[in-house]
Amino acid sequence: MTPLLDVDGLEAGYETGQVLFGVDLRVDRGELVSLLGRNGAGKSTTMRAIAGAKTPRVLGGDVRFDGDSLLGSPAYDVAGRGISFVPEGRRCFPRLSVEENVRVSINHAENPMAMEAVLDHFPELAEMRAKHARNMSGGEQQMLAIARALATNPRLMLLDEPFEGLAPYIVRRIEDIVEDINEQQDITVLFVEQNVAAALAVADRHYILDEGRIVEEVTSRRLREDETLRQRYLGV
Amino acid sequence: MSALSRYRVPVGLLVLVVALRPVVAHQWLLGFGQIATSMLIWMLFVAAFNLLFGFTGLLSFGHAMFFGFGMYGVAIAVARLDLPFVVGAVVGVAFAAAFGNLLGRLIVEKGEIYFAMLTLAVGEAVYFVVNRNPLGLTGGSNGISQNALPPWVETFRGQKSVVLPFAEVEWxxxxxxxxxxxxxxxxxxxRSPFGRSLVAVRENEGLARAMGMNVDRYKIASFTASGALASIAGVLLEINTQGASIETFGVLTSGDAVLMAVLGGVNYFFGPVAGVFVWQFTAEYLSSFRMLNLPTTELALVSVDVSGVLQHWRFLLGALFVAVVLLSPKDGVWGALRDGVRVAAARFREVRR
Incomplete structure (x- = not known):
């Protein structure tokens, strides 16, 4: 069976130089996979290339979603095919309310979830529907960013550093949400992380990216036990 | 209360049109009310501009062309071709919308700064063409001033009125x-989902794309609507100034729209309204101010002729503009006013408790 997401020898870069030198990774339906690596390893670049962002420029290789190549498709088209991307930095539309943020998603998706069904996963947000995103805490904004991605009812969700800079108890809450989305909504998730503990808590399988290449593909068990591996590529 | 806050924009607009003229005509302020008409026209023009700038995040430095299209549409139809006013107005507005749409298709995907430069360049090109008086239609640098009013507008001592079959209404x-x-x-x-989507584009274009929004299509639609609305203001301006003048197409007009919008506060619906009011009121007030009498006009102990300084009102307004931008570039006068009211209300509640 073809994997849901198949990244094959992906090379990409910016004007300042090439960043990815042949990234290979596969994510099967229903999986929850993490992409680990140090700062500057190319994690975000990989995600942005998959999502069809304006930068980086893809130089070679292929990205296939359910067998079809995504290369050359603009971001809105990639989203239309069922991939929902949450960029890093918990981006929301600051001057729109919680409901409006989610509504924008719903209005532009082919097969969206209902507002209430989305907010069911986020009781915290359901209590602050009219609040503007700019007045919310970092953790709430991250939840809203995920809620917005969920609202499009995607088949694959890409999360770029969803736990970055959040307090430990909020990290745990977001971990729960991601697992919940994966299990209950049957949405495949690929997320980028530097925080090994959070990755271990959530994902079943991990790719390690170093200097623009996938250097290891490991199970949670190996990642937990192999200290030299963690030292070498992740510095922990 | 909730109904009032829900409809505060329509109520505010109604209060504005009713109160504007008596307020500016008050003897302590300007003492004459004619300027209120041109204020409303400019408010509409700047609000149309701000649909694009404040609510979509696209800075157009050539918005004067849309203002001019409406104005020249009417003037050419009425003065040159002997067509009814309505034909000129409809053609002018339709042309502005079509031009905005076409231009939008060509340039919206360029980056912000290129968009601004390209609109500036196209605006200048349009000015150039109008100035060349093609087919003898536009009157070149003289504009169109002869027979430029439709027959149902009457002017008497500078006051215009519109003659309808059943009544005569003040202009x-x-x-x-x-x-x-x-x-x-x-x-x-x-307020519509479309408008919320425009705000989403303004707030974070990349994110809007990632969520499946065809951002360019929204920008083009906003540019089209903004151009059409600005040209309606131009149609009104044609009657107000009894003709069409080439300055309307000029880069200064475009620049004034930017300045007024920023002065008022681009993030707010009423921002352009506040900006136009402050700008035009201050300009008029300063340029009609001659003698500073202290302590009062009736009992003047000291009289200073300040007309020499105040004729440079643009400089003073420029200083005001700089102050606003330094204090809060997106909130402007209207934002400051809102904040002030909010703080005062909070104080008041505290004191009462």
């Missing part, structure tokens, strides 16, 4: 009605 009220209708349409547009 101000005709402008007020068009202004109200257009501003309400704009308000509805901004």
């Amino acid at each position: 101000y009220w005709v402008v007020a009605v068009v202004f109200l209708l257009c501003m309400l349409a704009l308000w509805q547009l901004l």
Whole structure:
């Protein structure tokens, strides 16, 4: 069976130089996979290339979603095919309310979830529907960013550093949400992380990216036990 | 209370058109009310500009062309081709919308700064063409001033009125009605899912794309609507100034729209309204101010001739503009006013408790 997401020898870069030198990774339906690596390893670049962002420029290789190549498709088209991307930095539309943020998603998706069904996963947000995103805490904004991605009812969700800079108890809450989305909504998730503990808590399988290449593909068990591996590529 | 806050924009607009003229005509302020008509027209123009700038995040440095299209549409139809006013108005507005749409298709995907430069360049090109008096239609640098009013507008001692079959209505009220209708349409547009999507584009374009939004299509639609609305203001301006003048197409007009919008506060629906009011009121006030009498005009102990300084009112307004931008570039006068009211209300509640 073809994997849901198949990244094959992906090379990409910016004007300042090439960043990815042949990234290979596969994510099967229903999986929850993490992409680990140090700062500057190319994690975000990989995600942005998959999502069809304006930068980086893809130089070679292929990205296939359910067998079809995504290369050359603009971001809105990639989203239309069922991939929902949450960029890093918990981006929301600051001057729109919680409901409006989610509504924008719903209005532009082919097969969206209902507002209430989305907010069911986020009781915290359901209590602050009219609040503007700019007045919310970092953790709430991250939840809203995920809620917005969920609202499009995607088949694959890409999360770029969803736990970055959040307090430990909020990290745990977001971990729960991601697992919940994966299990209950049957949405495949690929997320980028530097925080090994959070990755271990959530994902079943991990790719390690170093200097623009996938250097290891490991199970949670190996990642937990192999200290030299963690030292070498992740510095922990 | 909730109904009032829900409809505060229509109520505010209504209060504005009713109160504007008596307020500026008050003897302590300007002492004459004619300027209120041109204020409303400019408010509509700047609000149309701000649909694009404040609510979509696209800075157009050539918005004067849309203002001019409406104005010249009417002037050419009435003065040159002997066509009814309505034909000129409809053609002018349709042309502005079509031009905005076409230009939008060509340039919206360029980056912000290129968009601004390209609109500036196209605006200048349009000015150039109009200035060349093609086919003898535009009157070149003289504009169109002869027979440029439709027959149902009467002027008497500088006061215009519109003669309808059943009544004669002051020109101000005709402008007020068009202004109200257009501003309400704009308000509805901004409240709609379409308008919320425009704000999403402004706030974070990349994110809007990632969520499946075809951002360019929204920008083009916003540019089209903004151009059409600005040209309606131009149609009104043609009657107000009894003709069409080439300055309307000039880069200064475009620049004034930017300045007024920023001065008022680009993030707010009423920002352009506040910006135009402050700008035009200050300009008029300063340029008609001659003698500073202290302590009062009736009992002047000291009289200073300040006309030499105040004729440079643009400089003073420039200083005001700089102050506003330094204090809060997106909130402007209207934002400051809102903050002030909020703080005062909070104080008041505290004191009462």
